[in-house]
Amino acid sequence: MSAKNVPENFGPGRLRGLNSYIWVLPLIMFFFAWEATVRLGMLSQSKIPLFSKVVSAFLLGLTSESFVFFVFQSFINLTFGILLAVLAALPLALFAGLKVKFDSAFTPAIMLVGALPDLALLPILVMWIGPGNVAAVTMAAVCAFFPLFFTLREGTKSIPEEFFHVSTVFRSGKIDMLHKMIFPAILPNMISGLRISFDFVWEVVLAIELIASVSGIGTFINSSIGSGSLESAFAGIMAIGIIALSVDRIVLATLESRIRRWQG
Amino acid sequence: MNRQMEVLSVTKHFHPTKASFLAIKDVTFHVNEGQFICIVGPSGCGKSTLLKMIAGLEKPSSGEIRFEGNPVTSPHHKISMVFQSFALFPWRTVIENVEYGLELKKLHKKDRGKVARECLEIVGLSGYEKMYPKQLSGGMKQRVGIARALAVDPEVILMDEAFSAVDEFTAETLREEVSEIHMETKKTFILVTHNVAEAIELSDKIIVLSARPGSVKDIIDVELNRPRDKNHSGFIHIHKRLFSLLKEELESTIVRHKIKEIHEFHRLHNIE
Numbered sequence: 001m002s003a004k005n006v007p008e009n010f011g012p013g014r015l016r017g018l019n020s021y022i023w024v025l026p027l028i029m030f031f032f033a034w035e036a037t038v039r040l041g042m043l044s045q046s047k048i049p050l051f052s053k054v055v056s057a058f059l060l061g062l063t064s065e066s067f068v069f070f071v072f073q074s075f076i077n078l079t080f081g082i083l084l085a086v087l088a089a090l091p092l093a094l095f096a097g098l099k100v101k102f103d104s105a106f107t108p109a110i111m112l113v114g115a116l117p118d119l120a121l122l123p124i125l126v127m128w129i130g131p132g133n134v135a136a137v138t139m140a141a142v143c144a145f146f147p148l149f150f151t152l153r154e155g156t157k158s159i160p161e162e163f164f165h166v167s168t169v170f171r172s173g174k175i176d177m178l179h180k181m182i183f184p185a186i187l188p189n190m191i192s193g194l195r196i197s198f199d200f201v202w203e204v205v206l207a208i209e210l211i212a213s214v215s216g217i218g219t220f221i222n223s224s225i226g227s228g229s230l231e232s233a234f235a236g237i238m239a240i241g242i243i244a245l246s247v248d249r250i251v252l253a254t255l256e257s258r259i260r261r262w263q264g
Numbered sequence: 265m266n267r268q269m270e271v272l273s274v275t276k277h278f279h280p281t282k283a284s285f286l287a288i289k290d291v292t293f294h295v296n297e298g299q300f301i302c303i304v305g306p307s308g309c310g311k312s313t314l315l316k317m318i319a320g321l322e323k324p325s326s327g328e329i330r331f332e333g334n335p336v337t338s339p340h341h342k343i344s345m346v347f348q349s350f351a352l353f354p355w356r357t358v359i360e361n362v363e364y365g366l367e368l369k370k371l372h373k374k375d376r377g378k379v380a381r382e383c384l385e386i387v388g389l390s391g392y393e394k395m396y397p398k399q400l401s402g403g404m405k406q407r408v409g410i411a412r413a414l415a416v417d418p419e420v421i422l423m424d425e426a427f428s429a430v431d432e433f434t435a436e437t438l439r440e441e442v443s444e445i446h447m448e449t450k451k452t453f454i455l456v457t458h459n460v461a462e463a464i465e466l467s468d469k470i471i472v473l474s475a476r477p478g479s480v481k482d483i484i485d486v487e488l489n490r491p492r493d494k495n496h497s498g499f500i501h502i503h504k505r506l507f508s509l510l511k512e513e514l515e516s517t518i519v520r521h522k523i524k525e526i527h528e529f530h531r532l533h534n535i536e
Binding site: 160162163165166168169170171172173176180181184185187259261262263 | 316319320321339341343344345347348349351353354355356364365367368369396397398416
């Protein structure tokens, strides 16, 4: 037997060279259409600024300390929130996924709290903790917790029983079982959980910052609209877009390419 | 010959809900060192449960399983296992899967690689080290499963329906290879199967279990020369005997089911 006739680039989803940047194309088309429709007067400039003006406002913003600070502040708060959520969701999800009794006792309660509207609960949280960055981080953690918990629990539950038999027969200890079997098995769920919670906390960034009374990119966008500076507001949105894209391309896509090698 | 493995009046109850469910009833047999044993029985007779108890994955409700004189209560380092649906970790390459047991034994990376390559050589998979399970056929996956079981250098290899998830032609080749491995390594093999011909082809001794609850119906010694010819009169003779034993069991279950159904029907319609 030989492995010669198996193509090197085996498996789906492997893009090479130029193809791996193909996602840039629709973005360029979108920006071009934006610029053109506003320039041609099909959309009013009082409602949507020119794309080029937004870009220059964004570039100007990069030179302004406060703009960069706002972006940075929001990014730190939300990222810390997500990390906290992972720390809380992972052990709970493992318990729920592995221990049927724990699952049937606690998961309905967690599901119930998760179904409550987050934005209505957040002010109560601030009332307890007091306004500030701690509150913002806590709120982001609360928002990120539920998608993480449910995707990780699902992943743990769907580990085939035989994998546990394999680990046990080869005399795996508890810690080895976690990091040689369970963690790799639920990595795909971790990635999708992170993706969902990341999207979600950035969607509610303004609410979080307003409720926690901290300044960040959300409040920056809000106050820019208030003061009639549409370009700045759009520049703020653009900053969020760039962050989202970078995290997606750099962190999550790297993790994904690792699991794509083995996923069927 | 010494009695390497002893199964002593083992009984296994399960308690899924309220009703207790008897899976295995008073099973006793022994396995000598280097023997190839098959456990056959109709589906649902608890033969896989029995194997799990031998592997230390389940505990008997009563009775005892002894390996080299000591009771088996948890997986033993000299006993390894091959699984029906291969149970390879998809995130590990072929060689990493084979190295798994050695990794848990904290073997040095270099030695792990060496042992794993040797085992892959035995099962004819040299050159496939860096592939992922999804790139392999069923037969190749099971070869990896066998290599993984061999890698930890066990004295006993347990096989749970190891040939039933691949096509018949592949299964035949795998059986021949396993038989060769058995003859060369002199390790003890215990195979659970429902395939009568497979049992006769491979084993020195066949434990025939009855339908649920599984108990020993018969123990047949197979003293035919290897490699075994399916057309040999001795083979056919044992085949007939085994087949009629299992058929009896199957029929008795069907009859029991029928009677149960009739009772159920009567109860539902209040017929006395």
